[in-house]
Amino acid sequence: MKNKVFAALAAMALATPALGDGFYTVDVDAEFEDVVFNVEMAITNQGLVIDDISYVGQMLERTKEDVGGGKDLFTDARIFSFCSASLSREVMEAKLRNIQFCPYNVYVYQSAEDGAPVVVGYREFNEPTMRSINYLLQQIVAEAAGN
Template identity: 85%
Template sequence: MKTTLTGAIVAAMLAMPAWSDGFYTVDVDADFEDVVFNVEMAITNQGLVIDDVSYVGRMLERTKEDVGGEKDLFVDARIFSFCSAPLSREVMEAKLRNIQFCPYNVYVYQSAEEGAPVVVGYREFNEPTMRSINYLLQQIVAEAAGG
């Protein structure tokens, strides 16, 4: 079941979303776990199933000494992977090579810097046939940031 995102989009706009170097991000002044919950809900509210959660922050912390890392990067960082059967069919019928973009990802992280906001975002696809996926990802991020 889809939900109306007007309020979430307005809230995300007030949170000053930014496009930079092909990434769409929103800084959120909230607890990391709350934003993670909002991302999970935003994805499932679109009728989608989360296929995988990558715990990138934990992996980097766990392997920091093994690879010669000298500083903490994140308080936490996760990537949520999922797919949309109807939209994937649409974009792959337009161009078969769009398969390379599936599954789609939304990330959440909080820098280890003192007072850093939680960031939620996605990578924009610079392919005209992927416009519907970019829109879906923007809706998810907007709902997560405003939820």
Template identity: 50%
Template sequence: MKHLITAISLGLATTAYAEEAVTVPFDGSFEDAAFAVESAIVDKGLVIDYVSHVGEMLARTGADVGSDKMLFKEADIFIFCSAVVSREVMEVNPMNIAHCPYGIFVAENADGVVIGYRSYPEGEMQKVQDLLAGLVAEAVED
């Protein structure tokens, strides 16, 4: 039984890593992109629970883990939820809690600035993907 649980767990982990990111180039600075994303989220009446400064963490810890590779000049993830959309998708399947909260990232590397989010499974989670796509489109248009 223990091996069956391990095999199932490994299968689920593999599935989770199969998710892809949807990215949209941003014509402007990292700061402008971050402000545009924050504004798009707040303008929809949503509350940003946390901003994860992933770029700073990676820069700060690179030497500690034996790496000198710069992944991003800057990178932040805006973490938030939507009570309306979350309730809709969790009423269909309460295990959709696994996808909450939602995040939109802003990242700058040698290729420029991008805004993005993870893709979600087909079905009711497309409501979340539509929400994120709309917020990113609004941020890019500003």
């Protein structure tokens, strides 16, 4: 098991950009619903169950006038929440306070601007004990983006 985790961490170190602004995103030249389907498949292909889908784009559109919003933000935007029992146990055994990061999220959005790409991504965890989760999320995003 440790060799498997070490190999995954080594691969992540080579494949993941340095933690910068805290977000890992990929622009995808595809239809929004196709990317959503790919995210769902990428999560379930990891043996994970989607706990919740937040329809953020629809909520912001529905409440725009109520809160004095002046412009459309997204054509659509969703957040997929899920957890991994094995990786969550690993990271919480390392630090109990890592509970604050669970469930994990992958988001998909398309800006309301004409010609905007679909964006798929996740928030990177700057906590060293969360590297295995960053790696998992990166794999999901890469598969969803067709990489």
